[in-house]
Amino acid sequence: MQFQPNLPDFLEIQRSSFCQFLEKGLIKEIARxxxxxxxxxxxxxxxxxxxxxLNPPEWSINQAILKSKTYACRLYVPTQxxxxxxxxxxxxxxxxxxxxxxxxxxxxxINGTPRVIVNQMIRSPGIYYQEVFDELNNRTYCADxxxxxxxxxxxxxxxxxxxxxxxxxxxxxxVLVFLQAMGFDLNTIFRSIQFSxxxxxxxxxxxxxxxxxxxxxxxxxxxxxxxxxxxxxxxPEMGRKFLxxxxxxxxxxxxGKVGRLRLNTKLGLSVSSNxxxxxxxxxxxxxxxxxxxxxxxxxxxxxxHLKNRRVRASGELIQNQIVTGLIRLEKMIREKxxxxxxxxxxxxxxxxxxxxxxxxxxxxxxxxxxxMDQTNPLAEITHKRRLSSLGPGGVSRxxxxxxxRGIHPTHYGRICPIETPEGQxxxxxxxxxxxxxxxxEGFLETPFYSVYRGQVQKKEGPVFFSAEQEENIYLAPGDxxxxxxxxxxxxxxxxxxxxxxxxxxxxxVEFIVTCSIQMxxxxxxxxxxxxxxxxxxxxxxxxMQRQAVPLISPERxxxxxxxxxxxxxxxxxxxxxxxxxxxSYVSGKKIIIQSIFL
Numbered sequence: 001m002q003f004q005p006n007l008p009d010f011l012e013i014q015r016s017s018f019c020q021f022l023e024k025g026l027i028k029e030i031a032r033x034x035x036x037x038x039x040x041x042x043x044x045x046x047x048x049x050x051x052x053x054l055n056p057p058e059w060s061i062n063q064a065i066l067k068s069k070t071y072a073c074r075l076y077v078p079t080q081x082x083x084x085x086x087x088x089x090x091x092x093x094x095x096x097x098x099x100x101x102x103x104x105x106x107x108x109x110i111n112g113t114p115r116v117i118v119n120q121m122i123r124s125p126g127i128y129y130q131e132v133f134d135e136l137n138n139r140t141y142c143a144d145x146x147x148x149x150x151x152x153x154x155x156x157x158x159x160x161x162x163x164x165x166x167x168x169x170x171x172x173x174x175v176l177v178f179l180q181a182m183g184f185d186l187n188t189i190f191r192s193i194q195f196s197x198x199x200x201x202x203x204x205x206x207x208x209x210x211x212x213x214x215x216x217x218x219x220x221x222x223x224x225x226x227x228x229x230x231x232x233x234x235x236p237e238m239g240r241k242f243l244x245x246x247x248x249x250x251x252x253x254x255x256g257k258v259g260r261l262r263l264n265t266k267l268g269l270s271v272s273s274n275x276x277x278x279x280x281x282x283x284x285x286x287x288x289x290x291x292x293x294x295x296x297x298x299x300x301x302x303x304x305h306l307k308n309r310r311v312r313a314s315g316e317l318i319q320n321q322i323v324t325g326l327i328r329l330e331k332m333i334r335e336k337x338x339x340x341x342x343x344x345x346x347x348x349x350x351x352x353x354x355x356x357x358x359x360x361x362x363x364x365x366x367x368x369x370x371x372m373d374q375t376n377p378l379a380e381i382t383h384k385r386r387l388s389s390l391g392p393g394g395v396s397r398x399x400x401x402x403x404x405r406g407i408h409p410t411h412y413g414r415i416c417p418i419e420t421p422e423g424q425x426x427x428x429x430x431x432x433x434x435x436x437x438x439x440x441e442g443f444l445e446t447p448f449y450s451v452y453r454g455q456v457q458k459k460e461g462p463v464f465f466s467a468e469q470e471e472n473i474y475l476a477p478g479d480x481x482x483x484x485x486x487x488x489x490x491x492x493x494x495x496x497x498x499x500x501x502x503x504x505x506x507x508x509v510e511f512i513v514t515c516s517i518q519m520x521x522x523x524x525x526x527x528x529x530x531x532x533x534x535x536x537x538x539x540x541x542x543x544m545q546r547q548a549v550p551l552i553s554p555e556r557x558x559x560x561x562x563x564x565x566x567x568x569x570x571x572x573x574x575x576x577x578x579x580x581x582x583x584s585y586v587s588g589k590k591i592i593i594q595s596i597f598l
Contacts, residue, residue, distance in 0.1 A: 006462070007563075010522060010570040013119065013438055014106035014314055014384050020440075021315030026052065029319060030077060030096075032251070033326050038337035044082040045333060045349060052077045054099065061103055068112030072098040075355075081346050092346045097325065097355030100363060102314070105572035106384045107372050110363045114372040117314035118388045121430075124310040124442075125259025127266055127286055128301045129293055134159060141293045141300070143286055145278070148256030149323075151246045155290050161201045163287065167246065170223040175287055176203060180215035181243060182280040192284055195291040216240055247278045258310070258441050304403055306410040306467035310442035311387065317368060318359075325358035367391045377571035379546035382523050385432040387415065390425070397424045404428070409499050410467040413446030413513070416521035418535060419542045431521035434563075435514065439466065447514050448475065454506035456486040462514050471498050478513035488512075522567060528559045 009015075030049035037044050054073045057064075064071040079094045100108045107114045125148045132140050142156040154166045155175060163175040176199060179189050190196040209215040216239030223242065247253050255263065255276050264271055267285035292298045301308060312320075333349050363369050368391045373379040389395050395404055405427025407417045419431040432444075439445050447462030465473070474495045481489060488506040495504050517525040523542040524530065530538060557564065568574050581595030 007566055008435060008437060010381055010434075010566070011106040011384055011572075013432065014102065014117075015104070017313030017315035017438070018102040018318075019315070021319050022054075025315060025319040026322065029322050029326060033330055036330055036333050036337075038334065042084045043337050043344065044080075044084070045337075045346075046080045046082070048078045048080070053093075057101060061109060064109045065112050065114075069109075070098070070100055070111055071103065071109035072100045075099045079346050079350065081344070081349070083344075090346055094346060094350050095352055096329075096350070097352045097359065100359065105380075108363065114374065115363060115369055116372045116383050117317055118368045118370055118383070118386050118391075119314070119432075119438075120312040120317065120368055120391050120394055121309050121387050121389045122312060122393050123303065124262065124308050125256045126262030126308070128303055128308065129289065129298070130303065131300055132156070141290055143290050145282075145286065146259070148254045148259055148276075149320075150253030153247070155286060157290065157294060161198065163199060163201075163290070167223075171225065173219055173222055174203075175199070177209060177215050177218050179280075179283060179287065180209055180212055181219045181239060182283055183212055184280065184284065185212075186210075189284070193288045193291060195295050198291050198294065199287075212236070216243070219243070250277055253277050302408075304406070304408045306408065306414060306444055307471075311438045311444060312442065313438060316442070317366075318362070321358050321362040321366075322355070325355035328354035328358065373546070375546060376548055376550050377568050377573045378523055378526070378548075380573075381567055381571045382419075382431060382521070382546055385522065387430045387432060389428045389430075395428065397428060400428055409496075410470070412496075413518045414444040414467065416524055417519070418524045418538050419521045420539065421543065422539070431523065433519060433521055434525055435518045437464065439464070443467065446470075446518065448473075448511035449514055451476070451488065451506075451509045451512055454488050454509070456482055456488065456512055458486055463511070465511075473497070474502075474504060474508055474510045476509045476512040478516040478518060480512065517563075522563065525563050526561055526567070528561055 027049040030047050030052070033047065035044045035046045053076045055076070057071055057073045059067060059069050059071065061071055063069070075096045075098070076093045077096055079092055081090045081092075082088075100110060102108055107116045109115075123146050125146050128144045128146065130142055130144070132142050134140070138159060140157045140159070142154055145153040145155075151167055156164050156166060156172075158164060164172040165175045165178040166172040176186070176189065180186065184192075190199065193199065209218050213236040216236040217234050218239075220234050220239035220242055245252055255278070257273060257276070260271065260273055260276060263269065263282060264273075267282070267289055269281060269285055271279055271281065289298055293300065303309075329350070332351065332354060336349050337344065368388065370383070373383040389400070389404065390397060411417060413433055414436045416431045416433050420426055421429055433446065436444050436446050443466045445464040445466050447464050449462055450457045450460065474497050476488070476493050476495050480493055483489075488509060490506065492503040493506055493509055495502055495509055513519075520530070521542070523545055524538060526545060527533065527538060527541050533541070569576060575591070577591075577593050577595075579593070579595040579597040581593040581597070583591065584594045585592035
């Protein structure tokens with residue numbers, strides 16, 4: 001195998017994610033809680049997160065391991081308390097909590113033990129239409145509205161051809177009642193939807209609400225069946241607050257930029273990209289598309305396509321946990337603000353318990369926070385590049401079917417088709433390929449060289465494509481022989497276009513794979529002559545390499561693939577000089593390098 005010199009940093013996924021959290025994520029989440037006020041609106045607590053400071057950790061990494069301490073630093077944020085009654089303004093630096101720091105090797109030290117946060121693969125926010133078959137093999141359709149943060153909503157058609165809206169832990173509601181509660185009257189709904197006669201089945205036989213107020217009362221009474229209506233009079237305002245809290249409040253519901261873009265593209269809407277909560281038009285358009293599918297128009301979505309799945313790396317998972325801690329802190333501050341206003345100071349209002357508690361919960365008990373596999377350097381680097389579909393917000397291994405576990409054409413160059421555990425987790429825990437990277441939206445990208453009139457443009461460098469961008473290009477494999485001047489052969493070349501394989505002339509080829517090991521993971525690429533092995537045996541081989549115990553005097557492999565040195569270098573197990581130079585002195589205690597870069 002010939003390896004390209006431009007192999008990426010293997011731990012980039014962990015480090016860049018945590019850096020992004022420190023630079024943007026932390027500031028964004030604290031700013032979102034501003035300002036915290038009391039019910040009378042005369043006390044305002046404002047954070048200024050863009051000026052936050054982290055002090056150096058109390059212990060070094062080695063000391064933290066030896067003393068069984070957490071390698072963390074203190075998080076200080078300038079805070080302002082405004083009392084509009086007394087016209088007092090106080091500003092003070094406040095300790096919010098202790099933030100565990102990632103080491104340069106891409107893991108955390110929690111109570112003296114190294115822990116890795118595994119990258120999670122989840123459904124991307126947006127709307128997904130799927131086919132559903134019942135016991136008699138009758139086909140119906142359903143739509144899932146998935147948010148970045150907040151409640152999920154499912155629109156479904158049952159066997160009696162009624163359309164329902166369903167939320168988690170609540171009874172299903174007729175979609176007509178739901179749309180009426182959103183502010184539409186029946187005439188508008190029937191005029192706006194193409195196959196509106198289908199909705200006539202969903203009109204209740206008796207007591208169907210005629211107005212928005214009645215629909216709001218109906219929704220609240222159906223979603224809160226335990227409330228005794230004789231004691232408590234249900235008002236439209238209660239229903240309005242329920243819907244606002246579920247789908248329309250930016251503090252509790254967030255589609256994310258990607259989710260809004262997906263929704264607009266799928267439903268043909270032109271809602272502003274800054275509108276990150278759902279709008280009544282979204283619900284109306286989603287119902288319209290569902291009825292079109294029932295009548296043979298439109299397309300269903302492939303949930304296993306990598307354009308519909310995104311990666312939550314360590315930084316984002318910690319950010320979500322910080323949100324939990326900040327919500328608890330906000331509740332605590334509001335409770336304290338209700339008490340005597342004379343004695344209130346910033347120090348009395350803010351404690352470190354909520355934030356420290358939520359981070360301790362995450363690192364201690366979350367299934368994605370795992371004790372680092374330290375058998376050998378390969379085990380460590382593979383653990384940090386793992387992609388798991390399990391965990392909170394993901395699938396469960398009991399309910400996951402074969403479709404979720406299988407290999408999809410879009411995995412090429414992004415997820416390794418060989419390296420996965422045997423047993424229950426097969427296909428649910430995967431490994432990132434050698435050249436893959438995660439973009440800012442959380443989608444996996446892989447590099448290709450562009451081809452112009454049959455010549456591979458290697459000097460221009462690789463172009464990174466996500467699964468969605470790759471759908472519409474003619475892509476040649478990496479083992480096509482290229483001439484000295486980087487020209488492709490004149491005969492017909494096998495290419496992939498979407499899911500189809502064709503043979504085309506070299507002038508039609510648009511991109512070519514950068515390297516032959518681009519489609520496999522690091523552990524798999526250490527197997528010599530991989531192409532001669534059966535896939536099942538290669539799977540066992542790549543898993544068993546991680547169980548090899550390191551020797552006291554290491555030896556080079558008799559047959560290597562050329563990637564061994566990079567694995568050791570990137571894992572951080574060897575001493576590496578910060579600058580290149582000339583080695584002038586070596587002893588058992590120190591190495592001196594003369595460098596012109598210092």
